[in-house]
Amino acid sequence: MKATLFILAVAFAAAGVSVPVFARDALPQATQQVLALKDGSTLYVFKDGKMAKEDRYGRAVYLKQGEILELADGRKIPAVGNEVARLDGLLNDGHRN
Numbered sequence: 001m002k003a004t005l006f007i008l009a010v011a012f013a014a015a016g017v018s019v020p021v022f023a024r025d026a027l028p029q030a031t032q033q034v035l036a037l038k039d040g041s042t043l044y045v046f047k048d049g050k051m052a053k054e055d056r057y058g059r060a061v062y063l064k065q066g067e068i069l070e071l072a073d074g075r076k077i078p079a080v081g082n083e084v085a086r087l088d089g090l091l092n093d094g095h096r097n
Contacts, residue, residue, distance in 0.1 A: 027090045036072040043069060050081030060088035 028034075033045040040056035053063045067079040 052083035052087035
């Protein structure tokens with residue numbers, strides 16, 4: 001009886017640990033580049049050239065077309081597109097019911 005409970009506990013623990021691992025699997029496949037920004041946020045460049053921004057708290061945020069973004073290394077690039085809904089879907093994949 002104790003062995004069965006232990007096996008069940010291990011199975012549930014393993015299932016709980018694996019959920020966050022799979023949640024962002026689609027993000028690297030959908031993006032061409034991931035760039036760190038000076039303010040601690042992250043810029044994702046999708047394969048079609050459009051961009052989306054994730055704030056330092058892990059939320060997809062609005063990105064103005066043509067907005068100048070400063071990378072962590074000091075380079076500046078203009079924003080192309082505003083794929084906030086696309087990024088939100090990828091960030092939250094597997095986290096919603």
